[in-house]
Amino acid sequence: MIEIENFSKRYGDRYAVRDLTFGVRPGRVTGFLGPNGAGKSTTMRAVLGLDLPTTGRIRIDGRPYAALDRPLTHVGALLDAGGVHPGRDARRHLRAVAAAGKLPERRVDEVLARVGLTEAAGRRVGGFSLGMRQRLGIATALLGDPGVLLFDEPVNGLDPEGIRWIRDLMKSLAAEGRTVFVSSHLMSEMENTADHLIVIGRGRLIADVSTRELIARSAGGFLKVRTDDPGPLITLLADAGARVTPDGPDTLHVVGLEGDQVARLAHRAGILLLEVAHHATSLEDAYLQLTDAAVEYRGAQA
Numbered sequence: 001m002i003e004i005e006n007f008s009k010r011y012g013d014r015y016a017v018r019d020l021t022f023g024v025r026p027g028r029v030t031g032f033l034g035p036n037g038a039g040k041s042t043t044m045r046a047v048l049g050l051d052l053p054t055t056g057r058i059r060i061d062g063r064p065y066a067a068l069d070r071p072l073t074h075v076g077a078l079l080d081a082g083g084v085h086p087g088r089d090a091r092r093h094l095r096a097v098a099a100a101g102k103l104p105e106r107r108v109d110e111v112l113a114r115v116g117l118t119e120a121a122g123r124r125v126g127g128f129s130l131g132m133r134q135r136l137g138i139a140t141a142l143l144g145d146p147g148v149l150l151f152d153e154p155v156n157g158l159d160p161e162g163i164r165w166i167r168d169l170m171k172s173l174a175a176e177g178r179t180v181f182v183s184s185h186l187m188s189e190m191e192n193t194a195d196h197l198i199v200i201g202r203g204r205l206i207a208d209v210s211t212r213e214l215i216a217r218s219a220g221g222f223l224k225v226r227t228d229d230p231g232p233l234i235t236l237l238a239d240a241g242a243r244v245t246p247d248g249p250d251t252l253h254v255v256g257l258e259g260d261q262v263a264r265l266a267h268r269a270g271i272l273l274l275e276v277a278h279h280a281t282s283l284e285d286a287y288l289q290l291t292d293a294a295v296e297y298r299g300a301q302a
């Protein structure tokens with residue numbers, strides 16, 4: 001469990017984060033979303049004790065990071081996969097971290113197996129691909145078998161197979177009852193991975209909501225209807241109460257009618273339909289509506 005209470009961080013005379021309060025619960029993947037510069041990394045660094053709050057409190061398992069006994073057994077993090085000595089092999093790197101954190105050495109082979117690096121354990125990290133470095137970073141985060149895990153943009157630059165692997169790993173870590181907190185710019189990725197979302201903008205909380213609810217709450221689903229004779233169909237559907245927007249020479253976007261209603265109306269009028277497809281709102285649409293509104297609100301305030 002991570003608890004963030006009235007957290008603010010000021011650099012010079014600018015606030016990077018302002019009065020942020022939310023909790024990250026165990027047993028689910030919580031996505032951390034926000035535009036560039038919103039304050040995600042600042043918040044994650046403060047959770048890990050790498051930066052002190054200007055005001056407010058942050059606790060992991062009920063305590064500030066600095067008060068945790070053997071912190072690696074409480075929280076693990078993947079912030080930047082670059083910080084490993086390139087001349088070391090993966091096993092030596094993990095042994096050094098285990099020794100520094102007073103963790104049992106048997107964990108090294110356990111985490112290597114979990115991230116699929118057993119075969120590569122004796123190879124120099126300098127020759128690792130980005131995907132392998134990312135796996136090593138995750139192995140390091142898992143060394144202390146912590147209940148809380150933080151991932152900052154874990155899929156950046158990975159190929160589809162690597163992205164799927166990380167997604168499945170995060171879900172299985174949450175299913176084991178851990179707290180999994182992951183920041184990302186990729187809405188499609190979060191739609192598939194996160195059960196819950198914390199959205200921030202300009203250092204402030206915009207939403208603390210389940211992924212499903214955020215998508216359901218936002219407007220934006222529509223029917224894509226194609227026909228070789230759009231003129232009469234537009235009139236027909238508008239008369240039936242729909243909002244119709246042309247999109248190209250033979251395509252309409254229709255809101256306010258179901259697909260079967262459109263098909264029946266067209267059939268009765270003798271209009272041929274070439275396609276009727278439902279487009280659900282994506283998390284990306286929902287997110288853009290949310291962050292747009294926040295920016296407008298602040299503009300109006302200013």
Ligand SMILES: Nc1ncnc2c1ncn2[C@@H]1O[C@H](COP(=O)(O)OP(=O)(O)OP(=O)(O)O)[C@@H](O)[C@H]1O
Nearest residue numbers: 011015016017034035036037038039040041042043
């Ligand atoms: N050490 C620092 N000194 C001064 N300003 C900083 C420092 N670290 C962050 N900031 C500022 O704080 C704000 C929040 O930055 P932060 O990196 O936390 O955002 P982010 O949401 O992680 O962004 P991104 O998605 O681009 O990584 C930005 O305006 C940034 O310029």
